[in-house]
Amino acid sequence: MTCAELLIxxxxxxxxxxxxxGIPGVHTVELYRGLEGGEAAGIRHVTPRHEQGAGFMADGYARATGHPGVCFIITGPGMTNIATAMGQALADSIPMLVISSVNRRDTLxxxxGRLHELPSQQQLxxxxxxxxxxxxxxxxxxxxLARAFTVFRSERPGPVHIEIPIDLFDAPVAIPSQWQPPMLYRPAPDPRGLAQAVDWLTAAERPLVLLGGGCVDAPGAARQLVERLDAPTVTTINAKGLLGRRHPLDLGANAALPAVRELAANADVILAVGTELGETDYDVVFDDGFALTGRLIRIDLDAQQLVRNQPPALGLVGDAGRSLELLVERLPHPMHKGGRGRTALALATLDLVNDPAFMPFVPLYAVLEAVLPEAILVGDSTAPVYAGNHLVSQPAPRRYFNASTGYGTLGYGLPAALGAQLGQPALPVVALVGDGGVMFTLSELATAVEERLPVVILLWHNAGYEEIRRFMDAHGVERLGVDLKAPDFLTLARGFGCLATCVDSPASLSDALASRPLDGPMLIEINAAAWQKNLIQTGKQ
Structure with a gap:
């Protein structure tokens, strides 16, 4: 068979x-010969309208399923286009396999000046x-390929790129004698380190647990551990749903807010598992105010991550899920540390639903939970997402993710939601986007219509880049480039063949969601000014 056929x-x-x-190109036609038969051949090919969209779709697919998202990308501009999506995936440890073409071996x-030529695509x-x-x-x-999937399955995951010269796609290759991948296990922490961690946690009077996105495949062990420790627990944005909806020990992703910071500063032992302790989870106010004065135990699959951001007293290298299971085995009996009371007090002090910054979005998320309680919520960098990071509680992990953390790109929400829907067709998927960011990848509405994906696109229309407007105002910089002329989104969506409507109240949003189609996308535009005016008039804000 050919190299391309063997790859498939x-x-x-x-x-x-x-x-x-992927988007077929003149350099990858032989690769597509291996995909003949489409879904009947066992692999579904989805054509986005831009390679950045392909990368974001693969990212959303991977986050929703736990399996690597795979892209086929052309030489040169295809790779520069997908680089942003790869950067987002690298920042959040998302498994993504990018297979690309590159120019002939004798021209590298x-x-x-060959077609699509770069000085070094691999270095880029x-x-x-x-x-x-x-x-x-x-x-x-x-x-x-085995190396790539070893990264995905046995170490801290992220994007892997394999480029194949165009003269190799149709090159003959022998069928390998071994088709099965090796059985791989992620490493577990040193037993002596686990014993030390158990001793400290058992003796702690005010323990605190910090769980990150590395824990999402072990929700059962995570719940058991925090319940046995009776410890207030911060679940980061990528760990939402890990403990279930509104667990009495879950502080949510509120580490940057004063009541949780105070609780963290007073903790005598802190256990941080599968989390970078980075600023977009713990310091979204950007003042370096998340301080840990107690003994910090860190567990991470990446040894170097153990000493970044917050220095540990004890660092253990190991898979987050396996580590949680081993800790549960060593802590067989529930403790009584007053964790539920401390959690309840911190949440009551925060009083998020009455915080003026979040109040416009409280009824929005209440409607989503009432009408689509099992939905996967996929967000861009936009006002509803910034609020949702603090407000939303999900019933399971892999049901809430967005681009407001880590790399923080715009244009992520819509294509990533399409990838999530393809990966989890039995679950509703909602894309949370703004009128500014959605313009980066609005063309992917065509993909949603073509693939008949029943994604709901909630478009928060506040006429520009509101977050940047606030930053400019706060720093005394005259507004420039942030008050944008928006298109008629309803007309645009309908032009793609997408059902579209506009709402201005929680009641009209509820009605629109209840009538969503199940064989294609629906765009729901929320007029931000009218929405907030209605909330004030009805006494909900």
Whole structure:
């Protein structure tokens, strides 16, 4: 068979890939020969309208399913286009496999002005990937793919890039004798370190637990551990739903707010598992005010991460899920540390539903929970998402994620929601976007219509970049470039063949959601000014 055909067979039969995102190009036509038969061949190909959209779709698919998102991308501009999506995935440890073409082997690095030529495509992408590899011998393809999936399954995941010269796609290659991937296990912490952690946690009077996105595959162990420790627990944005909806020990992703900061500063032992302790989770007010004075125990799959941001008293290298399970085994009996009371007091002090910054969005999320309680909420960087990071509580992990953390790109919400819907077709999916950010990837409405994906797009229309307006005002900078002329979103959506409507109150939003189609997308535009005016008139704000 050819190298391209072998690639498809390995992805499908060895690694269980069922969906690929890509835009065919003249450099990748031979790669698509291996995809003949479409879904009947076992792999669904989805064509976005921009390579950045392909990357965001793969990201959303991976976050919703836990399986790597896979992209087929053309040489040169295709790779520069997808680099932003790879940067977002790298920042949030999202498994993504990007297979690209590159110019013929005999022309690499010569600068001859070939179609799509870059001086070094591999060097360009190395900075937004766990590794980038140029395949020079088709017989090495099984080994390189095995390396990629080892990253996804056995260490801190992220994007991996494999580029294949166009003269290798149709090169003949022998069928490998071994088709099955190796059985892989992620590492567990040293037993002596676990014993030390248990001793400290048992003796603690005011323990605190910090759980990050690395824990999302172990919700049962996470709940058992925090309940046995009776410890207030911060679940970061990417860990929402880990303890279930409104668990009595869950402080949510509110580490940057004063009541939780005070609780953290007073904790005598802190256990942080699978979290970077980065500013977009713990310091969204950007004043470096999240201080830990007690003994800090950190557990992470990435050894270097153990000493970033907050220095630990005890650092353990290991998989978050396995570590949680081992700690539960060593802590068989529930303790009584007053954790539920401390959690309740902190949440009551925060009083999030009456915080003026969040109040416009309290009824929005109340409607979503009432009408679509099982929905996956996928967000861009936009006002409802900033509030939702604090307000939202989900019934399970992998049901809430957005681009407001880490890399913080715009344009993520819509395509990532499409990827999530493709990965979890049985669950409702809602994209939370703003009128500014959605313009980056609005063309992906065409993909949603073509694939008949029943995604709800909630578009918060506040006529520009509201977050940047506030920052300019706060710093005494005259507003420039932030008050945007918006298009007629309803007309645009309908032009794509997407059902569209506008709402200005919680009641009208509820009605619109209840009538959403199940065989295609629906765009619901929320007029921010009218929404807030109605809330004031009805006494809800």
């Amino acid at each position: 067979r390995l992805l499908r039969d060895t690694y269980g890939v069922d969906t690929v995102f 690095g010569l600068g001859q 992408i190395a900075g937004v990937s766990c590794f980038s590899h140029t395949l020079l011998d088709p017989c090495q393809l099984p080994e390189v």
